[in-house]
Amino acid sequence: MVDFSLLLAGFADVFTLTNMLFILGGVALGQIVGAIPGLSIIMALAIAVPLTYGLDTLAAISFLISVNKGGTIGGAVPAILLNVPGSAESAATTMDGHPMAKNGKPMKAMKYALYHSVSGDLASDIVLILLAAPLAIVALNMGPVEITALMILAFTVISGLVGDSMIKGLISAAFGILLATVGLDPGMATPRFTFGILELYDGVPLTAVSIGALAMSGVLIGLLGMRASDKTQQSAISIKGRSRGDSVVTFAEFWANRFVAFRAFVIGTIIGAIPGLGSTTAGFLSYSVNKQAAKDPEAFGKGDARGIAASETANSAVVGANLIPLLTLGIPGNIAAALLVSAFIIHGIQPGPLLFQQQAQLVYGMFGAMLVANFCNLGVGQFGMRFWAMVVSAPGTVIYPAAMLLCFAGSFVITGATFGVFVMIAAAVFGYMMRAFGYSIVAFIVAFLLTPQLESAVVRARLITNDNPAELLSHPIALVLIAMSIGSIIYLGPRKKKPLQADIPSPTGQ
Amino acid sequence: MINADRIQGIVVLAFGITLLVWLVPNYVTAVPGDPLDPSLFPRAAGWIIAALGLAQIVLARPGASVPAGREILGFVCFIGALVVAALLLPMLGFLPVACGLMMASLVLLRERRPLWAATTLIGVPVFVWVLFTVLLSRPLS
Numbered sequence: 279m280v281d282f283s284l285l286l287a288g289f290a291d292v293f294t295l296t297n298m299l300f301i302l303g304g305v306a307l308g309q310i311v312g313a314i315p316g317l318s319i320i321m322a323l324a325i326a327v328p329l330t331y332g333l334d335t336l337a338a339i340s341f342l343i344s345v346n347k348g349g350t351i352g353g354a355v356p357a358i359l360l361n362v363p364g365s366a367e368s369a370a371t372t373m374d375g376h377p378m379a380k381n382g383k384p385m386k387a388m389k390y391a392l393y394h395s396v397s398g399d400l401a402s403d404i405v406l407i408l409l410a411a412p413l414a415i416v417a418l419n420m421g422p423v424e425i426t427a428l429m430i431l432a433f434t435v436i437s438g439l440v441g442d443s444m445i446k447g448l449i450s451a452a453f454g455i456l457l458a459t460v461g462l463d464p465g466m467a468t469p470r471f472t473f474g475i476l477e478l479y480d481g482v483p484l485t486a487v488s489i490g491a492l493a494m495s496g497v498l499i500g501l502l503g504m505r506a507s508d509k510t511q512q513s514a515i516s517i518k519g520r521s522r523g524d525s526v527v528t529f530a531e532f533w534a535n536r537f538v539a540f541r542a543f544v545i546g547t548i549i550g551a552i553p554g555l556g557s558t559t560a561g562f563l564s565y566s567v568n569k570q571a572a573k574d575p576e577a578f579g580k581g582d583a584r585g586i587a588a589s590e591t592a593n594s595a596v597v598g599a600n601l602i603p604l605l606t607l608g609i610p611g612n613i614a615a616a617l618l619v620s621a622f623i624i625h626g627i628q629p630g631p632l633l634f635q636q637q638a639q640l641v642y643g644m645f646g647a648m649l650v651a652n653f654c655n656l657g658v659g660q661f662g663m664r665f666w667a668m669v670v671s672a673p674g675t676v677i678y679p680a681a682m683l684l685c686f687a688g689s690f691v692i693t694g695a696t697f698g699v700f701v702m703i704a705a706a707v708f709g710y711m712m713r714a715f716g717y718s719i720v721a722f723i724v725a726f727l728l729t730p731q732l733e734s735a736v737v738r739a740r741l742i743t744n745d746n747p748a749e750l751l752s753h754p755i756a757l758v759l760i761a762m763s764i765g766s767i768i769y770l771g772p773r774k775k776k777p778l779q780a781d782i783p784s785p786t787g788q
Numbered sequence: 789m790i791n792a793d794r795i796q797g798i799v800v801l802a803f804g805i806t807l808l809v810w811l812v813p814n815y816v817t818a819v820p821g822d823p824l825d826p827s828l829f830p831r832a833a834g835w836i837i838a839a840l841g842l843a844q845i846v847l848a849r850p851g852a853s854v855p856a857g858r859e860i861l862g863f864v865c866f867i868g869a870l871v872v873a874a875l876l877l878p879m880l881g882f883l884p885v886a887c888g889l890m891m892a893s894l895v896l897l898r899e900r901r902p903l904w905a906a907t908t909l910i911g912v913p914v915f916v917w918v919l920f921t922v923l924l925s926r927p928l929s
Contacts, residue, residue: 332924445847449800449840456807456833459816465824468817502862504897673904679893680912682866683886686873687916691926699874707867714855715796733829740823 281638288642291336292650300333300341301647305654306662308348312355313666314677315362316500319349321681323617324493327485327624328688335625336640340647342621346614347399347651350557350594351659354391354586356670359384359515367557367593370565374578374585379515381581385525385663390586392659393532394539398591400652401543402550402598406605407645413606414631420755422738427759429732432609434763436553437721444767450718454725455732457482464734477697484620486689486698487726490705491712491719492613494685497678498710504674535587538568542588546595551602553611553724557593564592598648604629605641608731609724616723628731792854797844804838865896882921882928886913 291297304326311322326345330338353368358375371391378387420428437447460471461481472478542564549560568588569578578585600611601618608630610616622629633641689702712719743749750757812818812834818827855863869892873885890909899905920926 328926329919329924331926443849445840445844449837449844452833452836452840455829456837459830459833463817463824463826466817466819466826468826470816470826470830471811473815498863498866501866501893501897502859505862673899673901675894675897675899675901675904676908676912679890679897679908680915682870682893683889683912683916686870686886686889687882687920687928690877690928691920694927696874696877699870699877703867703870703874706870710863715792729829736828737823745823 284638285642288639288644289646291639291643292340292646297337297340297647298650300337301344301651302654302658304341304344305348305651305658308345308350309352309355309655309658309662309666310348310669311345312349312352312368313669314352314672315356315360315670316503316674317677317681318496319346319353319367320613320617321493321496322349323614324485324489325681325684325688327488327617327621328691330621331624331691335622335627336643336647338621338625339618339640339644340651342618343644343648344651344654346618347594347597347648347655348658350399350590350597351392351395351655352666354395354590355388355663355666358387358391359667359670367561367596368589369558370561370589370593371586373565373589374580374582375589377579378581378583378586383524383581384515384667386527387581387586388663388667389525389527390532390583391590392656392663393527394535394542394587395590395594396652396656396659397539398543398546399594399597399655400649402547402595403645403648403652404598405547406598406601406648409602410605410641411634413602414634417606417631418635421753422735422742423750423753423756424759425735426732426739427753427756427763428607429609429728429735431759431763431766432553432603432607432728433721433725434766436724437718443716446716447718447721450712450721451725454722454727455729457487458726458729459733464730465737477693477695481730482726483692483698483701484623484727485692486701487705488617488620488723489685489689489692490702490707491709491723492617494682494702494706495709495713495719497681497685498706499713500674500678501682504678531583535584538584538587539591541568541571542591543595546592547599549592550596550599550611553603553609557596560596561589561593564588605633606631610727613720613723616720616727619727630731791848791850793848794845797841797846797848799841800844801838801841804834804836804841807834807837862896866893869893869896877929883913883917886916 292301307326308319308322311317312319322345323342326342330341333341350367354371354375356362357368357371358379361372361376375387375391378384378390433451434448437444437451458481460478462468462479463470469479545564545567546557546560549563550557565578565585565588568584569575572578572584596612597614600615603609603611604615604619608628610619610629619629627633627637627640685702685706686699689698690696692698693701709719711717712722750760808831812827812830816827816830818831819825820827869889873889876888877885887909890912894905894908899908917928920928
């Protein structure tokens with residue numbers, strides 16, 4: 279049962295000057311980074327985690343959530359002005375956003391993206407707030423056997439859904455499991471794979487691995503791309519000298535897309551709640567569904583506001599919903615959620631259903647911060663869009679080295695020594711190779727993150743069942759979950775997957 | 789010509805076998821049969837990696853691409869610059885090392901525009917130093 283005094287206290291915690299400033303700062307940072315083509319929100323989140331070391335838990339979580347929310351809006355700016363999505367999430371926005379900008383309405387296109395993004399995100403947050411606590415109560419009734427089976431299911435689903443090959447996804451997850459075993463084991467506290475290096479007794483630092491595999495490997499790919507190309511900037515569509523009618527979105531215009539936005543919100547929320555899928559899938563799927571549902575599908579792709587609404591509402595609705603598996607089951611649904619887990623862990627908190635029992639005020643504070651961040655997103659976007667329009671032209675020769683140095687400094691701060699930097703560099707090499715050869719970094723990081731939890735659940739499950747597989751028969755939920763794992767391997771396994779966006783024309787028209 | 793996916797499968801299989809026959813026996817304490825056995829997960833990871841490596845050899849897809857030689861050379865240069873910077877950091881401190889790293893990046897990127905080069909060379913290290921050391925009170929060396 280929800281304790282309303284804790285709920286109110288949690289919401290009240292958000293309204294301190296410090297927290298509000300971090301929410302505003304996070305939203306602005308997310309929008310700027312999202313607006314820079316080549317820098318992803320995941321990179322921004324990975325780099326931002328070390329910045330939260332000195333903060334209290336709520337301020338840190340609020341800041342990271344705000345960066346994530348800001349990024350979904352910022353990504354629409356280059357998608358609209360340059361026809362290049364600032365982040366993969368906004369790829370579907372290019373299809374109608376850029377044509378609308380070319381039709382002389384770049385500011386209007388960005389405003390459509392802003393309003394639909396904020397409304398999708400807000401609605402999804404409300405779903406999270408309403409569902410998370412009741413689902414967590416259900417999850418609390420699960421024992422170690424069920425939790426073990428659930429994590430096995432999470433591994434198989436995530437490995438199968440990310441990337442083109444389930445085998446490569448599972449290999450990535452297996453390497454994540456292996457890396458997580460480095461350090462003292464949870465049962466007997468004996469060292470594993472420490473090779474005499476004292477720093478490894480605490481395990482491989484998660485944040486350094488995240489920065490290396492997620493951020494630095496992407497930065498390296500950007501730097502190598504810069505070397506391969508000339509440094510001429512692609513020219514963005516100018517937002518200056520437009521009439522008011524071409525620059526604002528009236529409430530009537532916004533409301534006219536309500537059915538499209540509702541469909542997109544439902545798609546985004548469902549996809550967000552499923553581990554392994556993400557904003558990009560939601561954006562493309564929503565675009566495709568809304569196009570098929572339209573009476574005049576031929577209007578899509580020519581600057582139709584419904585196309586922007588479909589993409590932006592769905593990709594933003596993922597942001598709140600992807601915290602549902604994290605807060606109810608302790609399973610991060612995607613990389614952004616995984617990075618939030620690393621922030622939780624830094625502050626000594628283990629996400630999962632117990633969070634509602636042990637840290638309810640913090641959870642409600644986080645919910646409050648999410649709602650506030652949506653309004654900040656709207657405010658910052660309303661005034662900041664024209665400035666982000668200038669950021670899209672920032673040269674990569676400044677952006678990528680700056681991101682590289684932030685990764686370098688951030689990984690030093692984690693351990694207070696160069697050990698963190700070397701771990702980050704090693705993870706960057708590994709991450710680069712994974713990207714180059716088509717292995718899933720998402721599966722790797724999520725497996726790395728979940729393995730300690732899985733290992734302790736397995737130990738407890740073995741003690742409960744006395745290592746007797748027949749005991750599983752008295753755990754029907756676990757049996758169902760294991761059957762679902764096997765089903766997901768068969769369904770997502772060796773066959774070649776068809777990309778969701780296959781039926782949608784490329785933004786470049788190719 | 790051997791398929792790139794198949795070569796990766798061979799590497800993964802070889803690593804899995806190495807894990808099972810050398811790394812786990814030598815670097816992990818094993819207590820077979822005990823529910824708290826520390827070697828359970830490393831061994832399981834080894835078997836899974838080996839089995840999946842074998843599966844990848846068998847089910848390799850044609851046409852998997854590999855990075856070009858020039859890209860690999862550039863990658864090695866950037867990683868080399870990062871390693872050198874990490875080694876020099878305790879001796880020289882953050883700002884000189886950061887400026888050196890930015891200089892290496894500019895050379896590798898062949899940036900010739902003075903304003904942007906100066907921003908990267910001086911502005912970026914100072915910004916990062918101020919952010920961590922002054923604003924967040926986290927020492928960088």
